[in-house]
Amino acid sequence: MEKALAETGWRVMVPSGAGRKGGYVELRAGGRLPRECGDHTKPSTPPKGLVFPNNEELLSYVLGVKGEIEVGPASHTMARTVLYGTPPCDTASFRALDSALLKDMAEPGYAGKRGLLGVIGMACSRAGRWCFCTSVGLSPRSNIGADLMVYPDGDDLLVERVSDRLDGLWKRLEAGAAGADEKALRAVEGKFVPRVLNFVFEAEKLADALEKAFGSPYWKEFSERCVSCGICTFLCPTCHCFDITDVAKDELSGKRLRTWDTCQFPEFTGETSAHNPRKERWARQRQRVLHKFLYHPRNHGHMMCTGCGRCIRYCPVDINIAEGVMRLGGSK
Amino acid sequence: MRDYRSESARLREIVSGLLERGEVELVVAWTEGEDRPRTRETLIGKGREDLLRKVVWSPFCTTSTVTFLKKNKAALAGKRLGVVVKDCDLQALNVLLQEHFLKREDLVIIGVRCDGLAEADLFPRPEGAEVPITSDGGGVTVGKQRRAWEDSGFTTCLTCSYEDMKPDHVVGEYGRKKGKPEWGHLARLQALEPGKRREHYAALFESCIRCYACREVCPVCACVECAIDPGERAITPRTAPSVKACAPVWACRERSVSENAVYLLTRTMHMAGRCVRCGWCERACPVGLPLMEILDLSNDAVRRVYRYEVGRDPADPPFLASYAETDPDDKGAGH
Numbered sequence: 001m002e003k004a005l006a007e008t009g010w011r012v013m014v015p016s017g018a019g020r021k022g023g024y025v026e027l028r029a030g031g032r033l034p035r036e037c038g039d040h041t042k043p044s045t046p047p048k049g050l051v052f053p054n055n056e057e058l059l060s061y062v063l064g065v066k067g068e069i070e071v072g073p074a075s076h077t078m079a080r081t082v083l084y085g086t087p088p089c090d091t092a093s094f095r096a097l098d099s100a101l102l103k104d105m106a107e108p109g110y111a112g113k114r115g116l117l118g119v120i121g122m123a124c125s126r127a128g129r130w131c132f133c134t135s136v137g138l139s140p141r142s143n144i145g146a147d148l149m150v151y152p153d154g155d156d157l158l159v160e161r162v163s164d165r166l167d168g169l170w171k172r173l174e175a176g177a178a179g180a181d182e183k184a185l186r187a188v189e190g191k192f193v194p195r196v197l198n199f200v201f202e203a204e205k206l207a208d209a210l211e212k213a214f215g216s217p218y219w220k221e222f223s224e225r226c227v228s229c230g231i232c233t234f235l236c237p238t239c240h241c242f243d244i245t246d247v248a249k250d251e252l253s254g255k256r257l258r259t260w261d262t263c264q265f266p267e268f269t270g271e272t273s274a275h276n277p278r279k280e281r282w283a284r285q286r287q288r289v290l291h292k293f294l295y296h297p298r299n300h301g302h303m304m305c306t307g308c309g310r311c312i313r314y315c316p317v318d319i320n321i322a323e324g325v326m327r328l329g330g331s332k
Numbered sequence: 333m334r335d336y337r338s339e340s341a342r343l344r345e346i347v348s349g350l351l352e353r354g355e356v357e358l359v360v361a362w363t364e365g366e367d368r369p370r371t372r373e374t375l376i377g378k379g380r381e382d383l384l385r386k387v388v389w390s391p392f393c394t395t396s397t398v399t400f401l402k403k404n405k406a407a408l409a410g411k412r413l414g415v416v417v418k419d420c421d422l423q424a425l426n427v428l429l430q431e432h433f434l435k436r437e438d439l440v441i442i443g444v445r446c447d448g449l450a451e452a453d454l455f456p457r458p459e460g461a462e463v464p465i466t467s468d469g470g471g472v473t474v475g476k477q478r479r480a481w482e483d484s485g486f487t488t489c490l491t492c493s494y495e496d497m498k499p500d501h502v503v504g505e506y507g508r509k510k511g512k513p514e515w516g517h518l519a520r521l522q523a524l525e526p527g528k529r530r531e532h533y534a535a536l537f538e539s540c541i542r543c544y545a546c547r548e549v550c551p552v553c554a555c556v557e558c559a560i561d562p563g564e565r566a567i568t569p570r571t572a573p574s575v576k577a578c579a580p581v582w583a584c585r586e587r588s589v590s591e592n593a594v595y596l597l598t599r600t601m602h603m604a605g606r607c608v609r610c611g612w613c614e615r616a617c618p619v620g621l622p623l624m625e626i627l628d629l630s631n632d633a634v635r636r637v638y639r640y641e642v643g644r645d646p647a648d649p650p651f652l653a654s655y656a657e658t659d660p661d662d663k664g665a666g667h
Contacts, residue, residue, distance in 0.1 A: 021620030044618050045541070054541055055587035129367070129457065225373045225400055228563065230543030231618050245585045259585045260541070266564040272576065274567045281403075313453070316549045316616035317395055318365050318372040 001150070001157060002033055004172040010118070011081045013050065015041045024050070024083065034085040036152050039128025044314060046237035047083055047090050048097060051113040054234075058109065058244065060255040072255075076112025082166070084120045085150075087140075089133050089308035091121035093237030094145040099300040100240050109258065118166040121146035123192040130309030132322050135201045138306060141192040153188045160185055201325060203297050209329025210294045214286075222324045223285035225317040226264070232288065232311035232319070233262035238304045241268070263287045285319070293325055334447065334507045336390040336465040343416065343503045344387045346442055350414045351378045356440050359414035360400050362393040369465060369474055370452040373400040389416070389503060390465045391450040391472050391484070396612060398424040398551035401434065413439055418446035419494045420610035423643030424551035427606050430643075430650045433554055443499030447508040448472075448492070451485030451615075469508045481508070488611030488624060491515060496644055513635065515628050533593070536626070539619050540592040542585075546613035546623055547599065552606045559602075560595045561585070596626055604630040605651020608643045637661075 005012055006029075014034055016022035023045035027033065034041060060072035094114075101110040124133075124140040133139060143149040147166040151158040161170050233239040243261035248254035261268055264285070269278045278284050296304035305321070312320045343361070350356045357378075362371040363386035371393045376383045398421045401408065417425055422443055428434050450472040458465075463475040471480040482490065491511045521529060544563060547553045557566040560583045567576060583594035607627050614623040634640050638659075640651050648654075 021618065023619075044620070129453070224375055224404065225395075227399060227403055227545070227548035229545035229548040229616070230541075231545050231616070234541055234543045235618050243585060247584050247586055257584075257586055259587060262543075265544075267562065270565060272573075274565075274569045274571060312367075314618045316545055316612070318367065318370050320366055323366050 001159070001173065004169055005033070005082065005084070007172060008082075008169055009080075011079045013047070013081060013083050014085050015087075016043050017041050024086075027084070034122070036125050037085050037087045037122040038124050038126025039087075039131055039309070040126055041085075042087055042090070042128070042308065042310075044235060044310065046093060046235065046308070046310070047086060048093060048237055048240070050078070050081060050083070051117055052097065052101070052110055052240055052242075054260045056109055056258040058256040058258050061253060063252040074109065076109050078113045078116055080116045082118045082120060082169070085122045086119060086146075087124045087308070088121060088138055088142045088144070089124075089131070089306040090237050091119055091145040091149075092133075092138050092142065092306045093308075094119060095302065096238035096296070096300075096304045096306070097240055099302075100296075100304075103300070118147045118169070119145060120148045120150060120166070121162075123149070123151045123189070125152070125192060128309060128313075130312040131307060132309060133307035135322065136303045136305050136307045137203060139192075141189050151185065151188045151192070153191070158185055158188050201293070201303070201329075203303055206325065206329045207294045207297050210290055210325075213328040214290075216328060218324075218327060219282040219286045222327075223282040223319065226281045226285055226319055227317055228264050228266060228281055228284070229316065230260070230262040230264060231314050231316065232321075233264055234260055235310040235314055237306055237308055237310070238292070263291070285324075289321060289324060289328075292321075293329075333466050333468045334504060336388075336467070339444070339504045340388045340390070343389045343442070343444065344384060346501050346503065347376065347387055347414060347416070348384055350440060350442075351376070351384075354378075355412070356414040357411045358408070359416070359442075360397045361387045361414075361416040361442075362389065362395070362397070364388045367452075368458055369455055371395070373397050375400075375404070389444045391446075391448060391467055392452045392465070393418065393444070394449045394452070394486075394612075394615070396421050396424060396549070396551040396610060398428065399549055399612075401425075402428070402551060402554050405434075411438070414442060415439055416442045416444060417499065418444050418449075419492065419497055420446070420488075420608050421551065422497055422499065423494055423608040424610065426643040426646045426648070427552045427608065427650070428554065429646035430648060431554075436646055440501070441499040442501045442503065443497045445497065445502065445504040445506050446489075446492075447506060448481050448484070448489035449486045450479065450481075454479060454485055467507060485615070486611065488609050488614075492609070494644075498645075515624075515632065517622070517625050518628055518632055521625065533626075534589050536621055537589045537592040537596060539621060540587070540596065541619055542587055542592065542595065543618060545616040545618065549612045549616045550603075551610065551612070552603070552608065553599070560598055596623075600626050600630050603627055605634050605638075605640055605642055607631050 012027040013024045014027050016025045022043045024043060024047050059074050062070045101107045121143055143162045147163045149160040149162050159173055241261045242258050244258050246254060246256050270276045292304040347359050347361055359376045360373060363374040363383055365372045369392040371388055373395055374383055397415050397417055429436050447467055455474045455477050458475050466473045471478055472484055491513050493510050493513050495510055583591045611624055617623055
């Protein structure tokens with residue numbers, strides 16, 4: 001795999017392996033690919049920033065001497081990139097991002113980069129304390145969102161072709177006889193056993209239950225200690241809200257920037273009149289939960305949560321989305 | 333050796349007594365959550381036996397009840413409150429009291445004497461509620477798992493020297509000698525040549541994702557409208573459009589070394605004489621920025637140059653609102 005990937009000349013991004021705080025980093029020339037994946041290798045920042053950067057220039061402008069405005073073209077491109085070794089939760093995040101930013105009306109900034117990204121997911125061998133992928137319709141071996149899926153098997157690596165987007169690489173691998181037949185794949189798949197979790201969300205039932213719970217007093221208790229920072233959403237692999245600001249360099253030139261925004265900031269829904277429909281923290285937390293488990297599933301047929309557990313793990317005040325969802329509409 | 337189960341029981345007695353006797357309407361305390369030994373701040377009213385039962389005090393009470401007061405200030409206004417604080421929370425509370433952000437007469441302060449904190453996530457989840465949590469001079473123990481204080485994830489606690497706790501009620505006795513406020517990283521950074529130092533800070537500023545967790549978790553970062561990037565604007569329907577249009581933007585939304593530096597360094601300057609070195613900002617930072625390295629630049633000046641001890645007593649004047657004739661910066665100012 002290392003050889004085949006090196007031959008393509010593509011940029012390869014892998015989990016930094018830092019476990020706690022870090023991101024996906026570029027694999028150095030000659031570097032080794034990760035051999036396993038699990039909660040202990042999952043970086044704190046998800047891979048979405050590759051195709052949905054926190055800081056993206058949408059256009060630049062210069063005002064000419066005669067008053068004409070020259071608008072610089074936006075660059076919606078990046079080096080051809082392969083993400084390697086993403087756990088199934090991060091792999092599946094691309095399904096949610098695609099459905100929001102690509103499906104009905106392709107967003108050029110995202111689409112341009114997404115077209116240059118290949119995803120090689122890896123079956124996950126270690127669930128963490130905050131993982132709940134099996135509750136949201138995924139599993140440690142699900143290949144949703146992947147183009148190729150790899151299953152570590154001792155010193156071997158079984159590869160499954162999921163889409164045709166990385167066929168160039170796939171053909172090189174086949175030539176090296178690394179491809180897996182169905183039978184071998186099924187045999188090794190069994191090793192990646194989902195951890196039995198004590199809660200299960202059934203998408204449709206959950207959406208109905210949450211809709212009924214819109215006026216529940218529990219939202220206030222759920223969010224009374226929320227500090228309204230951006231951790232849960234900025235670290236979420238599927239959250240994709242943004243803000244657009246014009247940044248003037250001087251009186252004659254500047255640029256238009258897109259940066260991550262979050263429903264947890266009060267100003268997110270602030271209106272110029274000073275009215276704010278989500279002034280209270282509980283209303284903002286409710287929006288976060290309902291977007292993931294009610295609105296997005298109704299619109300796109302899958303939950304906008306991959307159970308990666310980052311928002312629980314890194315929340316500074318121990319707000320637990322799984323606990324909240326269980327309380328309002330889950331079943332044991 | 334300290335046994336936090338018995339100290340928690342004592343704390344529950346005090347809290348329930350205050351509520352029963354009607355001395356307070358509500359109490360802000362830590363309770364055990366879903367994810368032991370993690371704890372969370374909780375608002376407890378009379379009759380909430382379900383919550384009262386979970387009230388806890390341990391080295392895993394790592395969040396600040398004062399941040400909770402700050403965040404719920406409007407909702408709690410005019411109510412008589414009990415608040416459980418550890419040493420650094422009390423220092424932060426003193427800062428807010430000095431600045432008249434809160435009123436002392438509205439509060440009944442229950443102090444828990446703290447020997448240091450430990451990161452809950454470094455310990456395995458204790459099976460069952462009966463697993464003892466203890467500590468001594470050397471470290472923290474949960475069941476069979478023991479970690480030294482130096483190895484428990486809280487560097488700021490190792491240099492905490494605050495012992496002036498004078499709350500209304502107190503739980504526990506110190507079981508460990510307090511540290512000395514010596515911060516090694518400053519000497520190390522100041523020894524770097526300017527170019528290297530610049531590289532060091534540039535790398536630090538570059539990684540910031542501007543989630544503002546550091547500002548939001550901070551117990552004393554209490555401005556309604558932050559000067560840097562207001563998450564909340566102090567405007568009303570009567571605010572004139574010209575005022576809104578002319579609101580200064582000190583750091584724009586761009587995530588770049590220079591804009592992030594404006595945010596992080598301005599925060600550092602605003603925190604001079606207010607930062608109690610609880611270290612929560614650094615622990616909360618999701619990208620692992622060593623924020624105390626920046627904050628200690630001003631903390632060090634406050635402590636060494638001005639010999640001011642932050643949040644020692646609510647009657648002390650605030651650092652930036654006090655003047656001493658011995659002020660070393662006042663030489664040659666025309667006096």
